Amino acid sequence: MTNQKETNEEHYRRALADAMSELTRRDQTISMLNAKINELHAVSAAEDSTTRLLKKLYNKIDNKIMNNINSHGLREKTSTKIHPKIDVSEKLSLKEKSLIARDYDIEEFFTYRSKKQPHALKLHYRVVAKVYRSLRDGTVTVIKRTNDRVRG
Amino acid sequence: MIGCGVRNIMSKRILVVDGQVLQTNARDRGMGRFSSRLILSIIDENVYDHVEILLTKRTCTNPISKESLKSMFGDVDVTYLDLATTLHANIEKAKDHNTSVINGYINEHYSEMQGVDFLIPSPFQEPVVSVYPKTVKKIVVFYDLIPFLNHTRYQPVMPFEDYLKRFYLLFEADVILTISKSVKDDLMTYLGLPDDRLKVIDGGPITADTHPTKPNIDVPEHFVLMPTSDDPRKNNLMAVIAFESFRKSHAKPCYLVVTSKIHKNERTRLEMVSSHLVFTGNISDDELDWLYEQAASILFVPESEGLGLPILEGVTASKPIVCSSIPVFREISESGLYYTDHRDPMMIAAQLEAAVTETEIDQKEYSRILEHYSWRATGKRAVASIRDAKVSKIDIHPRIAIFTPRPDGLSAVGKVVAEGHATLAKYFDVDYYVEEGVGDVSTRPNFLKYIANCYPETTFSVEKYQQYKSVVYHIGNSDYHIFSIANALYLPGIVILHDTNIGEAFRIMEEQDMISQQRCQLEKAITDEQHADTSSHLYSLAQRQLGFLTHSRYAKEAVVTLAKDLNDRYISEASLPTHVGQMDEPREYAELTIGLAGIIADIKGLGVIKTIASNPSFRNTKIHLFGYNYASEETLGTLTAFDNVELTTNLTDFDFQASLRDLDIFVNYRMKYQGETSLSTLEAMRQGVVVIVRNIGWYSQLPDECVIKVENQDEVIEVLEKLRVDKDKLKMISKNAKDYVRNSHTHEKYAQGLLDLINISSAGTTSNNVIANALRSDLVHNVEDMKKLILDAEVTK
Numbered sequence: 012m013t014n015q016k017e018t019n020e021e022h023y024r025r026a027l028a029d030a031m032s033e034l035t036r037r038d039q040t041i042s043m044l045n046a047k048i049n050e051l052h053a054v055s056a057a058e059d060s061t062t063r064l065l066k067k068l069y070n071k072i073d074n075k076i077m078n079n080i081n082s083h084g085l086r087e088k089t090s091t092k093i094h095p096k097i098d099v100s101e102k103l104s105l106k107e108k109s110l111i112a113r114d115y116d117i118e119e120f121f122t123y124r125s126k127k128q129p130h131a132l133k134l135h136y137r138v139v140a141k142v143y144r145s146l147r148d149g150t151v152t153v154i155k156r157t158n159d160r161v162r163g
Numbered sequence: 164m165i166g167c168g169v170r171n172i173m174s175k176r177i178l179v180v181d182g183q184v185l186q187t188n189a190r191d192r193g194m195g196r197f198s199s200r201l202i203l204s205i206i207d208e209n210v211y212d213h214v215e216i217l218l219t220k221r222t223c224t225n226p227i228s229k230e231s232l233k234s235m236f237g238d239v240d241v242t243y244l245d246l247a248t249t250l251h252a253n254i255e256k257a258k259d260h261n262t263s264v265i266n267g268y269i270n271e272h273y274s275e276m277q278g279v280d281f282l283i284p285s286p287f288q289e290p291v292v293s294v295y296p297k298t299v300k301k302i303v304v305f306y307d308l309i310p311f312l313n314h315t316r317y318q319p320v321m322p323f324e325d326y327l328k329r330f331y332l333l334f335e336a337d338v339i340l341t342i343s344k345s346v347k348d349d350l351m352t353y354l355g356l357p358d359d360r361l362k363v364i365d366g367g368p369i370t371a372d373t374h375p376t377k378p379n380i381d382v383p384e385h386f387v388l389m390p391t392s393d394d395p396r397k398n399n400l401m402a403v404i405a406f407e408s409f410r411k412s413h414a415k416p417c418y419l420v421v422t423s424k425i426h427k428n429e430r431t432r433l434e435m436v437s438s439h440l441v442f443t444g445n446i447s448d449d450e451l452d453w454l455y456e457q458a459a460s461i462l463f464v465p466e467s468e469g470l471g472l473p474i475l476e477g478v479t480a481s482k483p484i485v486c487s488s489i490p491v492f493r494e495i496s497e498s499g500l501y502y503t504d505h506r507d508p509m510m511i512a513a514q515l516e517a518a519v520t521e522t523e524i525d526q527k528e529y530s531r532i533l534e535h536y537s538w539r540a541t542g543k544r545a546v547a548s549i550r551d552a553k554v555s556k557i558d559i560h561p562r563i564a565i566f567t568p569r570p571d572g573l574s575a576v577g578k579v580v581a582e583g584h585a586t587l588a589k590y591f592d593v594d595y596y597v598e599e600g601v602g603d604v605s606t607r608p609n610f611l612k613y614i615a616n617c618y619p620e621t622t623f624s625v626e627k628y629q630q631y632k633s634v635v636y637h638i639g640n641s642d643y644h645i646f647s648i649a650n651a652l653y654l655p656g657i658v659i660l661h662d663t664n665i666g667e668a669f670r671i672m673e674e675q676d677m678i679s680q681q682r683c684q685l686e687k688a689i690t691d692e693q694h695a696d697t698s699s700h701l702y703s704l705a706q707r708q709l710g711f712l713t714h715s716r717y718a719k720e721a722v723v724t725l726a727k728d729l730n731d732r733y734i735s736e737a738s739l740p741t742h743v744g745q746m747d748e749p750r751e752y753a754e755l756t757i758g759l760a761g762i763i764a765d766i767k768g769l770g771v772i773k774t775i776a777s778n779p780s781f782r783n784t785k786i787h788l789f790g791y792n793y794a795s796e797e798t799l800g801t802l803t804a805f806d807n808v809e810l811t812t813n814l815t816d817f818d819f820q821a822s823l824r825d826l827d828i829f830v831n832y833r834m835k836y837q838g839e840t841s842l843s844t845l846e847a848m849r850q851g852v853v854v855i856v857r858n859i860g861w862y863s864q865l866p867d868e869c870v871i872k873v874e875n876q877d878e879v880i881e882v883l884e885k886l887r888v889d890k891d892k893l894k895m896i897s898k899n900a901k902d903y904v905r906n907s908h909t910h911e912k913y914a915q916g917l918l919d920l921i922n923i924s925s926a927g928t929t930s931n932n933v934i935a936n937a938l939r940s941d942l943v944h945n946v947e948d949m950k951k952l953i954l955d956a957e958v959t960k
Contacts, residue, residue, distance in 0.1 A: 037509070040408060040509075044404055044508065047404075047435065047436055048400075051400070051432055051435055051436075092676050094681075094682070095679070096681075097679065097681040097682060097685060099681075099685055099688075105689060105692055105693070108685065108688070108692075109689055109703065109706060111685070112685050112686065112689065112703050113652075113653075113703070113707070114950065115679075115682050115685075116649075116652040116653050116682075116703070117653050117946055117949050117950060117953075118946055119649075119677075119678060119682070120649045120650065120652060120653055121625070121653060121945070121949055122623075122624040122625065123624060123626060123943075123944050124624050124625075124626045125621065125622045125623065125624040125626075128621070
């Protein structure tokens, strides 16, 4: 009986040791793979091609120009909205209050024909932005076309 | 119109194919090769007496001669037309130009009576801009929705807006031939395309007509073949890591042969992991066949696929195949392949070892696969699907306007509206007025703006109101509904009510300076005065509509309480619609995954999750929280401190649905109920997830055999403990839930419900009908007219 118990214990101990060593082996593999993944990320981050760098630079300059035009050319807000006045007394019936609410809503929201949104930029800045955009896009198209032609 | 050059082929079947994909670089890749084989297999069925292939006469990326086409397809007519591509013009201009050219050509050469079948085999191929002519049966082949579903990854690397702009080819098609059930499910689930227009044709292996030839590279003796490409979804890095792990423990020296042209950066990256890689570059079909024949095993572990041709080609070569355990591959075979989790390199390596060592292949299963996935069978399925498809008639539908949250915003209502458009368009001619919301958050690609008329919400007016038979307002309790509320307050229409408490929307209107604080307070006061404890800020809206569509009895009763003048007939109830896919994956419930999804907020049951996570009985149960996070840092900190809790936020729709599918039980216990319906509950039910809900409002109305209802938080734990050991009950509820959503929550029923309500309510005689009719007769031009009109309407009443 005792021998049998020892054999069982021995068996479990061995199984446990095997499992532990398997776990350690897996841990090592995982940490090795993690290190490789990190390394790959670093390589990938450093792998900026000249084209990508040029594109980044181009976008940065373009954003700067457009931001400048937009920030300087924005119209100032001229007025704040004045809401219709409501005068509700507690004594009014529900129906009367409801009619007051209705009148308010009509005055506040009624639109017969929607107006075109006014331009966000002042006129001069709008002209500058348009000229810049057409120069920019035109140039890019010309470069692209030339590039396509050269590549055949 | 029959032109002077009509061909003498009356009473015969005619197939016209837009073959421009064969003039692009894709000709020798997956889609091009698939297109060629499909066209050939349709021709081989001999049901068409005349086949014509249309090409562009303009420059394209990879020209093809008439002779080459004739040698590929035999006796076909090849015609070059002046078709523009995105190389020549922007997609809109190219589309207009091509429509006119194609219509001109078809009208001139075929009569309407002849019934032309017009096939577009590859609708999304750049730079081609395909269009359908009028008066033909419109057929399109669809491969996958992967760029749309993984938009964050694909948006920066492809002309994404042009991709979305081509969606009209799907929405205008009479029949869409999909290459797998999974792709069909995706089209139904994410685009809302109706089942009856989608037909699965599958596909077959693409092998060379000639004998396999050894490629002109050094091929090692013992190798695993990985057919792949540069696409990030191909999961190359994980596959190579797994291969390296396998190789080190494998008895024989082994190499991984990687096919296709792989970019040098990617090659360097992969070579850092393993020095046992062989890159073949682009090789011909016969060389690829040779590699399949010589390989010890095939390794194909992408994240997603439309069909999986490498699997079919591996089966043809009788090789063991290790592949991802994704629905589209399980569709091919449940038992014949070595499935693995594509995210787990250890598991991939273990399956690779098993595949290479266990040489026995289930030949019976392989034969079954090849019988189904053959080009002959595909051709037959395609021909039958085309034959059964009905040509859509150009009907005149009632013109309606719908106010909706932007489909790509945070509101689930916008998503439901976009998904419902395909069905709604069968009943109505719809213009959408889109609410942008306050924050500029985009969560998914917006395809609605490219397939329907969409206008900014600010452009709506009385003049616009006159143009529509009805105006439908989606009303909910967020910043995506404020213009809908503003318009609904003076222009009577149909309100689709998503929340009975719209206090938050009113607060935002005040914050945005749309209304005054006084008006906001007045709305609360008059609603409260009605003792309406099931709603808030709803009184004025309820008073001023022609009709209401609600999603529950709870919401209907709330409206009835407030709108006493509105007859019951004008307040109808319809089930929030959603599509149910056809794929039916078996659930085993070996280890349970419990989850909470959607908007993660303190009111939505986080307290319950905390209790479950800390309960010792559920220590080994995985608890997954995912969705948009609105919970406090503190709450999240407490939750993530538990080892068994996993939190994922800001997922794409695709990841959200995939995470939902992985759940066994979904706990949706609302601490505070505000008259809403829960889309995530329905989306869980449609995937067979068992949902535990609080027995309140809309949730109470769900059938008892489809969800589990509880009265309080403590009951959630009790129910979970019982469910943990009752797999039969889980299986039963799962099946019932799916069947219930499939039968009751359809877009078709919803659209019909809306049509009925519009018809009934527009014939009503309420004072709101008087106002609506006067507005439509152009009697109102300013505020004074409007006030007078209301006064007259009251008097008439």
